[in-house]
Amino acid sequence: MRIERNIYVQRLIDRMGNGLIKVITGIRRSGKSYLLFNLFQEYLHKQGIPADHIISMAFDTLENREYRNPETLMAYIRQRLGDSGVYYVLLDEVQMLDHFEEVLNSLLHKPNVDLYVTGSNSRFLSKDVLTELRGRGDEIHIFPLSFQEFMQAYPGDMYHGWAEYVMYGGLPLTVTMKTDEQKSQYLEHLFQETYLKDIKERNHIEREAEMENLLDVLASSIGSLTNPSKIQATFTSRLKSSISVNTVHRYISYLEDAFLIHEAKRYDVKGRKYIGTPMKYYFEDVGLRNARLNFRQVEETHLMENILYNELRMRGYHVDVGSVFQRYHDDDTGKRLSKQLEIDFVANLGSNRYYIQSAYQLPTEEKIRQEKASLLALDDSFKKIIIVRDIVKPFHDEHGILTISLFDFLMKPGSLEY
Template identity: 25%
Template sequence: MINTIKEIIFDLQEIKLETGVPRLLRIRPVTNKATVCIGVRRSGKSTFMFQIMQRLIERGVSRHNILYLNFFDDRLHNLQRGPLDAISEAYYSLYPEKKNSEKIYCFFDEIQILPGWESFVDRLIRTENCDIYITGSSAQMLSKEIATQMRGRALSWELFPFSFREFLNAKNVDHTLPFSSKKRLLIQKTFEEYWQTGGFPEVIGLDRFLRIKIHQEYFSTLLFRDLIERHDVSHPKAVTDLAHRLIDNIASLYSVNKLTGYLKSLGHKAPKSAVSEYLEWFEDAYFLFTVRIFDASLAKANVNPKKIYCIDHAMVTSTGSGILVNSGHLLENLVFVALRRISRNIFYYKTNSGREVDFIVQQQDNSRMLIQVCESMSNPKTYKREVKALKEAMYEQNLTTGTIVTFDQEEQIVIHSGKIEVMPAWRFLLNLPETM
């Protein structure tokens, strides 16, 4: 086994790293903590690890100081029977002079398939001079479990599918300020492609048929590997039917009671507790996200209906029936994912008079953003409704600015308490920071 590991170490040191499109997530390693990259399947976590390796090499780190192992490699199958110390033994038998004298950068891809990986990584952190980077599929390395498995010796970073900014980079479209007329038109045209394609790296540039087929494959893999197999679900059809129901109602309100009743109408015997569990599993796999109403009382927030969003708006069109989801819902979903990159504290808001604002976002500096999403403001009734709801929310939250995101309209509305910016989605996405 040790000789096999040596061969694999040598293999990586000789090949050209396939780094793909540079991601805009900037992780910051912390001494004595493993850096863990988590996110939905096929979002580009392994490629991101190669990008980190390339940056280390460009900083002058020798490739001999980089240890990379992908545990889906068939040659490492016997490691599942242990002992994992064979990894460090193989490396230091190649480079004995580096032990305790030079920093080693360890990259472990899909390490979760190895029994006892947590204690192995923990031991490396405590006993060796090394930085450790870990990726893992959502199936066995979910966000909630990292904290318990690594006992505080890990710091997690979320990687989402491509943002619009990253999509522009993938298409080699300049989006730096200032925007000339030509640059703006090119950005708008690329946004139309992003609208159709979504952010999963693998589907960029593919025709519609292949894109839909790949999205549907992702959908099935998420359900069966990350949820049904992993949790040994006794009623897998109930999970599948629930996922389809939520996809068909994206950006809409739901309650556990109604979802339970829906499954019951299909003949499933899933109790409310099981439905609540399924919803938690969807979120932990970075597949579907729940948004609660904004309320200081958690109890009140939990009894109110919640809204559901998907990791990728284009996946919704590829996997949903298309009966209930319209382009306004998809636009709201796109805005949600962009906001989710910069904050976990996202809620929908109801004014004292009962008017709804799509998002209120708590930022790291404790400031708040109010955002309304409206496909078109052309209809005077729609215009009045959207502005009035946002105006009331701004007054109640003592905010002087609010935003309405549309497909292509742009305007500044001056009100008594401040101003409302109406802006097209492409501009809104570029105005947001990439991460917080």
């Protein structure tokens, strides 16, 4: 089964020959090896790169075990570097290579080597690996399948595909599984025995029950404003735990560092500054989030928001939660008051900015006014968009606000430009 992941292939193409180590990061089973050894290597062949100028090595195979020794690997690569042409070195599961940082830095000093690597253990999955490469790493972060990528492999129609995607997420292997039982067991086992185990081992976590409870709290509150203090209060009142705010903050940073969750900060649009707290947390994959809660809290409204957040980040946007203050006249008191309104997403890429509201349905005029209120409170010229789960044709209202269908947004990369 072939799934095109053109956005990531293009990002690798854009970085060819840039003098840096191209580091493909992402959670386990998100498709890093497939991207490097199938899609990108195929591109190199199509560009006429001779086969002997592509050196690929997967360190997790038995036949390549000897090359986990750095001296053996370097001798092999030196022997392969024949002429002055560019050689593309593709290394998979590089964390299994002893002293891999030194090897990568040594290869980077060879003027005719263009280097691409992936890794999957808890240390390599973390952001620390880019620090260890001391500014010589160029990260390409790969997400689980987007909905558009998912639909390349899903055999049914788009609407049944959405129901499947909301439940089981976008890890590539789940698309190939036939039954709900297979998918749920796979995701539950992967979360517990791989992702969570990596985090516990890497960070030497002794209070494992508290880490697991924290995951449950975060999974239950996606799309809701919170902060470590609120979470700590939840532990105290509901779980009778003495966990400190600092410990909550530290545990959250471990989950972020492993790319399992991501923090969306609040941004005061008119004040042009970040607001410290509260913030929102979203999961890298909604299937893993659902598995964490044993598929008991599958609220499509919040999951749709999580999926939109991931989609925007996958497209390269920096995404914040927006906040805008609106002044109004109180008829009862005669005073001028203000209230704070929320914008689901403020998406920035270079000089482009979009204000986006996620609306599951717009059944009434009151609901429409509610969704538009924060957008109408803005006084700049950036585009304002409502993405709705209902099936609608894209249209602009008299204020210039664009309303588009969720499916138009997810299936058409240029849909924000309607």
